[in-house]
Amino acid sequence: MNSNEIDEKVLAKLKVKILKEEQDNAKTQAKKSSDMVDFIYTTIKNEVHKALK
């Protein structure tokens, strides 16, 4: 896929969301690794899908 097709705004939003969740979890360790994978997976899917509409 060509990088031109990446929406920088969506990318920036994703970076912030994912990192914030990771930082919160690094402190609390409340979520398991698989929960974090699910969270990131769903976040990317939803945000990108929303932007495509």
Added chain:
Amino acid sequence: MLIKSLKYKNFRQYKDENVVEFSVDPNRNVTIILGNNTFGKTTLLQMFNWCLYDHANFNDNKTFLLNYDTSSNMFDGENEDVLVEIVIIQDGYEYTITRKQTYYKNNGKVTPDKSKLNIKYKDKNGNTGFVGENVSGSMSVEKEKESVINLILPEGLSGYFFFDTERVNNVSTKKDVTESVKGLLGLEALDNAVKHLGSREAKTSVIGKFYTALSTDNSDKADDALQLIHENEEKRIRIAKDLESIQEQIDYFENRREVLEKKLRESAETRALQKQKENLEKQVKSEQKSLDEQRNELLKSFGGELSKTRYFFAEPLIERAFKYLEHAKVDDKGVYGVNAQTIAEIIKQGHCICGCEVKEGNEAFLHLMEELKYVPPESIGTTIKNYKKAIKQYGRMAAGYVEGLDSKIKAISRSSDRIDEWQEEITAISAKISDTNFAPIEEELSDVKARLKDEEDKKLSKIREDDDCKRNVEKYKNIYERLTSSSAKNREILRYIAYAEKISEWIAQTYQEKEQKIRVELEERVNEIFAEMYSGHRTVRINDKYQVSLITMVNGKEQRTGESEGLIRVKNFAFIAGLVQMAKEQISSDDSIDLKTEPYPLVLDAPFSNADEEHVKNISRKLPEVAEQVIMFVMEKDWKYAKPVVMDRVGAQYNLEKINEYYTRLV
């Protein structure tokens, strides 16, 4: 995070219930607990571990914590509790963490129940509650409590703040402290994000899951390409593991080579002396052999031919006899070789050998009778004359023989003297050097170099192999994407993958930059602190695994230096202080990534063991400056040096009073 107090009861030798209030005053942030060896300083430290993480590190009876006196006085059917309660202040919350374990006595045997943890909190507004009270299900309640403990101080990091002597000694030389340092310095979130985003071959990662979601529309070629991507990625994981283990070998051998080369370098003078000693020993051996041969030859020529041996004894006698007879006045008118018997025979025959008739009374007869007066045995003079002639010849032969013996004896004596002289030199050299044999060191060094080369060759070969796999992954990825991008659904998933890969790439790069920056900054901090604690020319270096070593400059080159136990302690404290200081501060950031970490207290058991007076003072001065709170369990002998420099920072002080082996009081 600050530790406000510690309450305990029946915990090992701490029988009485007691509360220790720690100083939380930022200007007087040091609490001192004084006690000598075996008074129970380590037990106090282990109370923290048990209360927070449910295990204590003792050499004996790790799981039986109940006080011995209490246990002995229990009757069947009775029970007693072991209790530790810590009050911690963090982020405006006050947590009261209580761990209690009940011991029951039945049939004469005392056994513990499972310990129970309770966490009470009080928020900034004074509202109170218990952690887990709003959660249903015992598993969830315990998980909630664990999560709060992790929030306060994750166990993985506790080793950097709760120090016993052993931990202080090991902290900077652990094989790989990267994970802990990541946690301490706030890099963990970035590291986890990269791991969670993952890659195509990691099927349970975000990218792996997206990849699996792509529909191959029953295309064999797409399936094959995906399979090949997986195979190559899996191979790359194996190669990465191999490379890691090869690198470990390389690190080991490089370290070993350094140690061996250092040994040889440091002992250059010793080696020169050793060489000299070896040469002398060879000379002695060779001379000894020659001496033995000479002695044998002497013995052979002395005892071997007895006819000649008598010359040795006769020679001085001959000389003396000759001297004596030389000046003796003797009548030597007699004819040489003629004796009385010859004359008697001539008379008996009646004529001389000249033909004259010899007849009693004639002239010839009278001449013979006259001659008889001068020949032996009547004349000693002729005998002496004959003797002198004989010994002259005998003396010449004896002199030759004795001269031969003499030169042999002189040669033996010279050899013997040389051996004595060299032996003296060997003794003197031996006194200067220890009897180190350098051959095995050189042999091992040569072996280590050969192994190092093998490992480096292996590493190169693996790197090439990895490059091939990487190219293959890219190749099959293009094929796969071309084959799968035909459907709209797949195109959308590929777009998710593109976003996920972009994010992963960015986080990985950010992580690298941050990590590098943190390591450089940490090294600077540790060096600053080390310079304040140690007066010398050594500098601290921190490698990519956060292992700490000391170096010095020799002829413009960095060289690792030897480290005494005391110096290792100072180095490790500088490292701990640097870490604590950095963890206390927010890492400066030029973008939105906040790596803020938590300030932690330092709890130290016997921190000054093996440190000298000067270093005790320096360490005591520095630690309260960099840490939020310092709690030290100190021996009296060290306290006398630390006290003058740290006293104005001390906010609380206690003494341990040992009543007996099972009973210690804190006053």
